[in-house]
Amino acid sequence: MNLKEASNMEPNEIADYLQSHPEFFDLYSDLLLQIRIPSQHEGRAISITERQMGAMRDKLKQLEIKLAELIAFGEENDLISAKVHRLALSLLGAADLAGVTAALYSHIRDDFAIPHMTVRLWGAATGDAVEFTDVGERFRQQASAMLQPYCGPAADQEAVSWLGEIAPHIRSVAQIPLRHENACFGLLVLASEEPHRFYPEMGTLYLERIGNMAAVALLRALR
DSSP states (O other), X not given: XXXXXXXXXXXXXXXXXXXXXXXXXXXXXXXXXXXXXXXXXXXXXXXXXXXXXXXHHHHHHHHHHHHHHHHHHHHHHHHHHHHHHHHHXXXXXXXXXXXXXXXXXXXXXXXXXXXXXXXXXXXXXXXXXXXXXXXXXXXXXXHXXXXXXXXXXXXXXXXXXXXXXXXXXXXXEEEEEEEETTEEEEEEEEEESSTTSSOTTSOOHHHHHHHHHHHHHHXXXXX
């Protein structure tokens, strides 16, 4: 194809031809210096080489932003993993129920900066501690039906009432079922006055891990 033929072609035909014939600019390399393209940023015509360089710079900037986001995400995950690890060590060192609940309360409050939490236990677990306060059969069935932790608004959540005087001020809550061999025997409740501290779209991986660790430690302390 010569340049005269190209002038009679539709733009999409030219694009298809150039894609199918990458050697075109080898034959007409001087065109790369002659072609002028309107600049998107500077309002003037630039060479195709300058346009390519600009496009590469824009793509590099986007990649740098994405890399910074991934690094920040990785660093945040590392921090959370370290906190979960410290909680695990504290739970392993707890000798009884009081020690397990103290470890849970202190680490979640201080390390995770979650101001309010409580635990309720039922089934074979009995005792005089507040954790054994009866929650009713209907609520037990609801907790057992939870396939993953609930995260979201505190309104209309019965478990919020377990927090006592602070309950009317709670705006968001996470409820984590405690299980042993797929049987739910309790609930771990985390709460905040911040409306968006716990929200439906948030990831629950670390909450599930904390729930698993708490369940194992509590069962060990109850035996």
